[in-house]
Amino acid sequence: MNKVLFFAHLRDAVGAEYLTLDAGGKTVAELKDELVEKYDLPRMETVMTAINEEFASNDEVIRDGDEIAFIPPVSGG
Amino acid sequence: MNKVLFFAHLRDAVGAEYLTLDAGGKTVAELKDELVEKYDLPRMETVMTAINEEFASNDEVIRDGDEIAFIPPVSGG
Amino acid sequence: MNERYSRQVLFPGIGQEGQAKISSKHVLIIGAGALGSGSSEILARAGVGKLTIIDRDYVEASNLQRQQLYTEEDVAEKLPKAAAAEKRLRAINSAVEIRAIIGDATPELLEELVGDVDLMLDATDNFETRMMMNDISQKYKIPWIYGACVGSFGMSFSIIPGKTPCLNCLLRTIPLQGMTCDTGGIISPAVQMVIAHQTAEALKMLVEDWDAVRNSLVSFDLWRNQYTSMKMSKAKFAGCLSCGEERTYPYLDHENMTKTTVLCGRDTVQIRPSSAGEISLDQLAGQLSALGYTVKGNPYLISVEIGAERMVIFQDGRALIHGTKDLTHAKSLYQRILG
Amino acid sequence: MNERYSRQVLFPGIGQEGQAKISSKHVLIIGAGALGSGSSEILARAGVGKLTIIDRDYVEASNLQRQQLYTEEDVAEKLPKAAAAEKRLRAINSAVEIRAIIGDATPELLEELVGDVDLMLDATDNFETRMMMNDISQKYKIPWIYGACVGSFGMSFSIIPGKTPCLNCLLRTIPLQGMTCDTGGIISPAVQMVIAHQTAEALKMLVEDWDAVRNSLVSFDLWRNQYTSMKMSKAKFAGCLSCGEERTYPYLDHENMTKTTVLCGRDTVQIRPSSAGEISLDQLAGQLSALGYTVKGNPYLISVEIGAERMVIFQDGRALIHGTKDLTHAKSLYQRILG
Incomplete structure (x- = not known):
């Protein structure tokens, strides 16, 4: 299983700080697509992904037990 | 084994952000005593201890694999 | 609601209702040094109804490196910090009622002041005053927010009577100090980081979003890139003389205070x-x-x-x-x- | 060294030598809104040699809730932010050389300015300007520190040419924005938290303590009590048009800029x-x-x-x-x- 954390407006869209789901074997891009379909998440293509607190590209493969975080870049200042 | 993290001036006294050592079965007080002897740590009796990011009293027993953090209360403002 | 607060009213955690609450509340800030000058500015800008600030010191050249309300002119005039803070805060937000008290935070003064106080912010530089605030907090059921820093290190913890552990549960005794503060110096980003935590907690309490209040003690070191969050529910001490069953509020007793x-x-x-x-x-x-x-x-x-x-x-x-x-x-x- | 900076000279990460370096450096801050007013105040108080601040906007009532250099009088006078910031910063530290530029940060202006700039701080509110800063940073080998916030959420990342990934590596394209910023509002503690991270990183770079510079992107949500640190070395993108082998600095090209x-x-x-x-x-x-x-x-x-x-x-x-x-x-x- 995987713990998937959401930051900023993604957390509001999902309605929870994190989800527990089975993402082992999927790429980051595949997981994003699944989540977009289920939760209507906005602009996931520009959202940054961390696997175990390390930056991960869209084609990186998730292993069982990895902790995933989705962090949207913001522009306010 | 246990990862033991040091904050603020304790880190300077130990000379490292963390140590890896075997504290399983010891109480927090026993671990403090050992470290005081080895590193000449100042005022350890008032330093707060976290075990796995949760507050722990001096008589709590450490288990193998627990992550310990020593956090000195400071007074500046 | 006023255009002035439009950006924080837009924030869902506050909204129109939250802004109305903020503008009806009274916050007591003890200390107008680094933490107090920063947090009083944030709360004044946020539109808190009333701010009372106590400080015993006056503005000196060595304060300017990190104490944000003060200028070179305040140093030249040797203005008391509370008076200099009041002057600047009025220019920032004339709608906030500001009371500046030049003097020491004694038990008598605090007991006299806290009648209509909704929240106390810690901006003092010593544990003796914090333990006194902590006893006042428990006796009059007023939440307060501990914050402190030295060097690039700092910490904050939100204390709600009847709910969280209190400072006396955590410390059991006033820590011997001096060394770290005397030898560690201080950089301004560490001050700002503590203020960010204290004032975020303050806004949650002012809008009465108690579920959002942090239940952990945060500590960080900005130079060493450390950050940790310690859950505190287990720190509650039944025999605590400040918040336990047999409470005596020891730090309101003059016998326990140095002259x-x-x-x-x-x-x-x-x-x-x-x-x-x-x-x-x-x-x-x-x-x-x-x-x-x-x-x-x-x-x-x-x-x-x-x-x-x-x-x-x-x-x-x-x-x-x-x-x-x-x-x-x-x-x-x-x-x-x-x- | 001056009594004024005694507390930060006492901090071992700075010391006498660090203070001398800080006072010889030139920092360019792009934007004088929430982030820029806060970080310019911290750097002026810290005694940086020269500060150049660029901003195209003027002070409005809705700024006062979070933009710390400005007062009600600045709003009444509709002062440009760069001019109002300069006025206050001079009162805070007359020893700092301050240059305020009222206008837009264009590639031409930045290329003209950066000759003796040691560090750039991001205090803008849009990705177009950040991508331009990022290209300038790579072209002239000047580090810069990304910072941004919305609601109670914020983030920061230190970018050192030739060492860390750049903003274009992370984003690959300018994100479509608007929604979060329009609908999320902003609370002042989130601003201060970003500033704390940006200015701590700035001090490390000004004293040339490159090993202390954070190699992760920090993000936090103060209302939700979240904090995370994401290591960034794997984000470096060989084909990046801003920092890769085949670099073209696309955001310095006027064709890519809106009017x-x-x-x-x-x-x-x-x-x-x-x-x-x-x-x-x-x-x-x-x-x-x-x-x-x-x-x-x-x-x-x-x-x-x-x-x-x-x-x-x-x-x-x-x-x-x-x-x-x-x-x-x-x-x-x-x-x-x-x-």
Whole structure:
């Protein structure tokens, strides 16, 4: 299983700080697509992904037990 | 084994952000005593201890694999 | 709601209702140094109804590196921090009712003040005053937010009576201090980081979003890139003399308070007269000038050079002796001047 | 070393040597809104040698909730932020050389400015300007520190050319934005938290303690009590057009820049004339008054009511049209006034 954390407006869209789901074997891009379909998440293509607190590209493969975080870049200042 | 993290001036006294050592079965007080002897740590009796990011009293027993953090209360403002 | 607060009303955690609550609340800030100047500015900008600020010190050159309300002019005028803070906060937000108290936070003063206070913010530099705030908080059921920093390190913890552990549960005794504060220095980003945590917690409490209040003690080191969050529910101590069943509020008892203090991080001793009462600064300044001393002053204090030391005397008889850490020596200088 | 900086000289990460370095450095801050007003104050107090601040906006009532250098008087006078910031920063530290530039951060302006700049701080509110800073940073080998916030959420990342990934590696394209910033609002503690991270990183770079510089992107949510640190070395992208082998610095090319922009979080359109040049504000104000328009002004700008909208025109021909998000409508209003 995987713990998937959401930051900023993604957390509001999902309605929870994190989800527990089975993402082992999927790429980051595949997981994003699944989540977009289920939760209507906005602009996931520009959202940054961390696997175990390390930056991960869209084609990186998730292993069982990895902790995933989705962090949207913001522009306010 | 246990990862033991040091904050603020304790880190300077130990000379490292963390140590890896075997504290399983010891109480927090026993671990403090050992470290005081080895590193000449100042005022350890008032330093707060976290075990796995949760507050722990001096008589709590450490288990193998627990992550310990020593956090000195400071007074500046 | 006012255009002025539109950006924070837009934030879902606050909204119109939250803004109305913020504008009806009274916050007491103890200390107007680094933490107090920063957090009072944030709360004044946020539109809090009333701010009371207590500080015993005046603005010095070494404060300007991190104390954000003050300018070079305040240093030149030796303004008390509470007075300088009030001046700047009024220019920032004239709608906030501001009360500045130049003096020491004693149990008597706090008990007299807290009648309509909704929240206290810790901006002091010593544990003696914090333990007193902590007892006041428990006795009058007013939440307070601990914050402190030294070097690039800092911490914060939100204390809600009847819900969280209190500071006395955590510390059990006043920690011996001095060393870290004297030798560690301080950088301004560490101050701002503590303020960010304290004021975020303050806004949650002012809008009464109690579920959002942090239940952990945060500590961080910005130079070493450390950050940790320690859950605190297990720290609650049944036998605590401040919040337990057999509570005595020990830090409201004068027997437990010192009269002479070395100020943290400074070569300065503070003397507090044992009995309260006002002194005539004009008269004293006249006498001292006549005796050949170099005396400067303003309506709030006078400053006298005495050999290598410098003594600053306030209207309530309190004095700061700069240039020494020797309590006995300081006391003797004080008595030489004030009898 | 000066008594003024004694507390930060005491901090072992800085010391006498670090303080001397800080006082010899030049920092460019792009933007004087929430982040820029806060970080410029911290760096001025820390005694940086020279600060250059660029901002195109003027102080409005809705800024006061979180933009720390400004007062109600600045709003009443409609002062440009760069000018108001300069005034306050001088009162805070007269030893710092401050250059305030009222205008847009264009590639030409930045290329002209950065000759002796040691560090750039991001305090802008849009990704177009950040991508431009990022290209300037790579082209001239000047580190910069990304920072941004919305609601109670914020983030920061330190970018060192030749060492860390750059912003274009992370984003690959300018994110579509607007929604979060328009709908999320902002609370001041989130601003302060970003500033704390940016200025701590700035001090490390100014004293050249490169090993202490954070190699992760920090993000946090103060209302939700979240904090995370993401290691970034794997984000480096070999094909990056800003920092890769085949770099073209795409964001220094005017073809990639818009001329008309809806300002983030505001019902306002900015129009930038395609050719540079000064206009006579006095003459224009006279003409408009004669036509029956309500016109106010100061040496930097004039403000004209046009039906439900309000247009503010700057000396360089740039205009802000308040009360609309419609680019075409805004452009037509602009052309009605300025041809």
